[in-house]
Amino acid sequence: MDFNIFTLVGEIIVLIAIILIFLISITFILGNYTLNNDKLMFPKLLLLALNLTYQPTKNIMKFFKCDELFVDRVSINLRNRLNINSFKKLNAKDLIVILPHCLRAKNCPAKLGSSGLSCIKCGKCSVGIFEEICERKGIGIYIVPGSTFIKRVIKQRPFKGVICVACPVDLNQALMFLSNYITQGVYLLNDGCINTRVNENEVIYLLNTVKPTTNYTPEIVNA
Numbered sequence: 001m002d003f004n005i006f007t008l009v010g011e012i013i014v015l016i017a018i019i020l021i022f023l024i025s026i027t028f029i030l031g032n033y034t035l036n037n038d039k040l041m042f043p044k045l046l047l048l049a050l051n052l053t054y055q056p057t058k059n060i061m062k063f064f065k066c067d068e069l070f071v072d073r074v075s076i077n078l079r080n081r082l083n084i085n086s087f088k089k090l091n092a093k094d095l096i097v098i099l100p101h102c103l104r105a106k107n108c109p110a111k112l113g114s115s116g117l118s119c120i121k122c123g124k125c126s127v128g129i130f131e132e133i134c135e136r137k138g139i140g141i142y143i144v145p146g147s148t149f150i151k152r153v154i155k156q157r158p159f160k161g162v163i164c165v166a167c168p169v170d171l172n173q174a175l176m177f178l179s180n181y182i183t184q185g186v187y188l189l190n191d192g193c194i195n196t197r198v199n200e201n202e203v204i205y206l207l208n209t210v211k212p213t214t215n216y217t218p219e220i221v222n223a
């Protein structure tokens with residue numbers, strides 16, 4: 001039988017399309033199951049499907065005018081649930097919190113530095129409450145204006161776990177970027193560049209979950 005390069009290329013394209021359709025179906029079926037059930041079903045397979053089909057699935061949702069944030073919400077929910085048991089075992093000194101600076105109040109007096117916003121706990125927004133708890137427990141806290149700052153702050157002290165707060169799309173991308181760490185993600189309740197809100201109890205619950213570190217002085221790796 002003659003070797004035909006065009007037939008081979010055609011077969012490879014069909015194979016890739018079948019695998020893609022299979023993975024997208026997995027994302028929809030297991031994703032819906034994950035959001036609506038307490039139990040997880042094939043979580044590793046779902047995570048693989050989410051990672052490989054993120055953009056095509058979003059494009060399909062957009063084309064059919066469905067919830068484009070579905071993939072982000074599934075991914076965040078799944079990562080949180082896969083990590084929660086390890087997260088609960090963390091010591092506060094091994095945890096950092098990354099908050100978006102849009103959480104600050106409109107008339108926030110804090111200054112922006114190389115590690116993000118330096119909150120002075122003026123009491124005008126929820127960031128001050130988180131700052132207070134983090135200070136008491138020895139948790140690192142960073143209030144950042146964008147993802148470039150995330151790359152910067154993760155070099156500032158060693159850590160094993162991280163709580164991220166952001167809008168669903170940014171949060172999912174941050175959790176994917178930080179997938180080598182024990183992450184927990186909480187998404188914002190509204191969009192905007194300022195005066196956004198988060199479920200404070202959810203963040204405080206996570207901050208209080210880790211064991212406190214007494215007399216802890218953070219080790220600065222790269223100021």
Ligand code: SF4
Pocket residue numbers: 103104105107108109110118119120121122123124125126127128129
């Ligand atoms: S609590 Fe902190 S972040 Fe919030 S407005 Fe005051 S200084 Fe700004």
